[in-house]
Amino acid sequence: MKIMQPLLVAALCAAVGSAYAAEHKLNADVVVVGAGSAGLTASVQAAENGAKVILLEKNPFVGGSSSFAEGLFGVESEWQRLRSDTLTREEALKGLLERHFHQIDAIKTKDYVEGSAENLDWLAKHGIKFEVVRMTPWEEPTWHVIGEYKGSNHGAALIKALKDNADKLGVETLMSTPATKLLTNKEGDVIGVEAKAKNGDTYVISTKNVILASGGFGDDPKKVQEWAHRDPKAWKSSVPVNKTGDGIQMALDIGAQMGPVSFVGHHGTEGKGIKFLSNLYVTSWQPAALWVNADGNRFTNEGVALSFSQAANAIYSQYGHYAWSIFDDSQVKYMMEKGVDSGVGVLVPVGAKMTELQKDIDAALKADSDAFKAASSVAQLAKEINVPEKNLERAVAEYNKYCEEKHDGMFYKNPAYMRPLNTKKLYAIKLGAYYFSSYGGLRTNRDHQVLDKNNKPIKGLYAAGLEVSDMVGPTYTTWSSGHAFGFAAYSGRHAAINATKDLKK
Ligand SMILES: Cc1cc2nc3c(=O)[nH]c(=O)nc-3n(C[C@H](O)[C@H](O)[C@H](O)COP(=O)(O)OP(=O)(O)OC[C@H]3O[C@@H](n4cnc5c(N)ncnc54)[C@H](O)[C@@H]3O)c2cc1C
Structure with a gap:
């Protein structure tokens, strides 16, 4: 028997695959895009608030950059109380505004600083352990490093614990299924998401609430150049995990405002x-x-x-x-x-x-x-x-x-x-x-709703974690160690709280 050329086999498989590719029509109260810390906190919180949640993940694994991170920012937390740490919420807010040259959203930062301890408590109730570590003399002891969970440590432990919680709550997670497009009605409100799985299957999911948590654009050198004006040959992602600014781009495509970006x-x-x-x-x-x-x-x-x-x-x-x-x-x-x-x-x-x-x-x-x-x-x-x-x-x-x-x-x-x-x-x-990750792209209001070009919220669209602008100035600061990871876990959860509030109306 003649052996088929590998290329011919691949072409046949692709043809057969696409012929059999299924079109799925689903609906959910909340669709979350991205299964990192922002997306998983959003999914767990939304499901706990009674929402039917679909979580889309581009990679064949969950966690994104969050799996590699180590600790979350918090101030006046239980773990700091036990160490007799003295940094107050007032000092933290003042310090952050100064260190980011007041080029951050002061009110959202205040909410984050003041909500950080409660957010850590919430995570602890979901099986996550913390220990406050100070890495260098340049920083305040705000870094809540994550302890072991089922054999994993640090960010990977947080991801595993949250994914277990999401599974228990019935969150439907579609792996290797990137969101590709936001669907809107004629008023411009979000009414759904399209996604395309790696196996060729397509999904059209009707929903009134989408939370974008796709982790920024750091692994797309073209966007690093165009959006951040950095030379991607000399300013490089150190732990690339296929994050190409999809959430930001999808929101821009339906009229969102581009916000400042950083790293x-x-x-x-x-x-x-x-x-x-x-x-x-x-x-x-x-x-x-x-x-x-x-x-x-x-x-x-x-x-x-x-x-x-x-x-x-x-x-x-x-x-x-x-x-x-x-x-x-x-x-x-x-x-x-x-x-x-x-x-x-x-x-x-x-x-x-x-x-x-x-x-x-x-x-x-x-x-x-x-x-x-x-x-x-x-x-x-x-x-x-x-x-x-x-x-x-x-x-x-x-x-x-x-x-x-x-x-x-x-x-x-x-x-x-x-x-x-x-x-x-x-x-x-x-x-x-x-850089470990990009930071920013979409402007959001205090309720984590994405803002359009007229600075008005786009109904049904939220963003969390690394795709949110105005949480760091031109440069990240290590003074408030754990700032990025802490905000991802905080904003994902709070976007879900706001998105599910809408459900009850
Ligand atoms: C080595 C390393 C160490 C770090 N340490 C710290 C630290 O100790 N403290 C700190 O504050 N920060 C740290 N960071 C940064 C930290 O990881 C991030 O701030 C935080 O984890 C971001 O969470 P996120 O949920 O926004 O993004 P991510 O965790 O990156 O999650 C985004 C997810 O979205 C998915 N996705 C992308 N596009 C799509 C799409 N179209 N459809 C569906 N899914 C999509 C991605 O695959 C990914 O799973 C570190 C980063 C690295 C790489």
């Missing part, structure tokens, strides 16, 4: 022989180093490494959008024996000993890494990282002088992170700018 940025590195979150990767997050730009000049207080979002800005602002972090053999020893000064979330906590660091260094050098170099003199290092030797010589000499004097005469870095460089045993790791 949860962070610095980091990538290159031949360097694994994400390896001991060598973690060197790129350390403040005890000399950072130089493409000209070989020191350009910032490296202490910014303690606030990852601002560190991404400092690096992206440089010519070519990159920098080099220079350290030496004594820093390698310090990280191996004493542990890191700056953690990478709770995955690499402060003080974690980088026992594999020397091994990672040897492997990266053996791989002739483009992003990691070693040298036995400043002149050699300048050649390796392709910066003017004279500038690098001056930067190292000045830095070492400031270290000896225990006073950073240029950028006033905390002397705790000023350690002189041994110029006979130098290393350099390339720094780049990345």
